[in-house]
Amino acid sequence: NAGVTQTPKFRVLKTGQSMTLLCAQDMNHEYMYWYRQDPGMGLRLIHYSVGEGTTAKGEVPDGYNVSRLKKQNFLLGLESAAPSQTSVYFCASRNPDTEAFFGQGTRLTVV
């Protein structure tokens, strides 16, 4: 049982490049989330989804887009990366009556 898997684990981007982070869960969870973690700021919610085909903005959505075409996958896109997007990104999933399960994180550096 893999749980929540994030791909890739590490990435270095140049300013202006684009990329997509993939989150896959095998627990048939309804809700999925993307957070970013920065020193001294905890985890901040970027976007989330409460079901296949739905997405919504979190606290810090600017510069990111998401899609949930399949229930098990939640993609986070950066169209034009900026140094301010250097961070560790975490995906999480849960059902309404369960706690959140987290992936191992993606460490992104934008130079």
Next chain:
Amino acid sequence: AQSVTQLGSHVSVSEGALVLLRCNYSSSVPPYLFWYVQYPNQGLQLLLKYTSAATLVKGINGFEAEFKKSETSFHLTKPSAHMSDAAEYFCAVKIDTGRRALTFGSGTRLQVQP
């Protein structure tokens, strides 16, 4: 609006000493409260959760937390620290309206000295 405040970004204790990590929340409705632990280069793992049943909640690895409504607190404790407890700890709150997501505190890094 809901928020979580963790007092102390770094806490250092000696092995065998009491661990106390502080968390205060603000919420206009009864909250669900959580403590998560993050070991280096790993994701977050649930330690324990409060969901309006017993106010004293026991979690994994000997940790427990007490919900105190009058103080709006949910402090995490462990009677005797172990070297393996060194990690970052996050308090989080979830309100069952609106966003349906967790709001996290800024985290407390626990160091355990031999």
